[in-house]
Amino acid sequence: MDINMTLIGQTIAMAIFVWFCMKYIWPPMMLALDERRQNIADGLAAAEEGQKALAEAQSKFDETVHEAREQATQILAQANKRSAEIVDQARSAAREEGDKLVAQAKSEIELEAAKARDELRSQVAAVALTGAQQLLERELSAADHQVMLDKLASEL
DSSP states (O other): OOOOHHHHHHHHHHHHHHHHIIIIIHHHHHHHHHHHHHHHHHHHHHHHHHHHHHHHHHHHHHHHHHHHHHHHHHHHHHHHHHHHHHHHHHHHHHHHHHHHHHHHHHHHHHHHHHHHHHHHHHHHHHHHHHHHHHHHHSOOOHHHHHHHHHHHHHHO
C-alpha cells in the first residue's frame, strides 16, 4: 500500500473537518446537551418538590377533615344537649301549666260545691219553713208527723 497524495489529502481534509467540527459545531451541541440535561434535572427537582407539596397538602387535608369531623361531632353533641334541655323545659312548663289547671279546676269545684251547699241549705231552710208552717197550722198526731217527715225526705 502506497501512501500517495490522495491519502494525505483525505487525512488533511479529515483533520480540517474534525477541527472545524470541534471549533464551531461541537461547543453549541454540547451547550444544547448541557441545557437539556439541566432542564431535565430541574424538571425532576420540580417533580420531587411537587410530590412533597402534594404529600403536605394531603396531610393538611386529612388534618382539616379530622378537625371538621370533631367539630361536627361537638356541634351535634351540643345540639342534642340543647334539645334535651328544651324538652326538659317544655316538660316542666307543661307540668306547671297542668298543675295550675288542676289547682284552678279544684278551686272551681270547691266553689261549685260551696255554691251547691248554699243552695241546698236555702232549699232545706225553705222546706223546713214550709214544714214548720204546716205543723203550726195544725197539731199533728204521730202518724201525721211521720207522713210529713217522709214527704220532706222525698222532697230533699
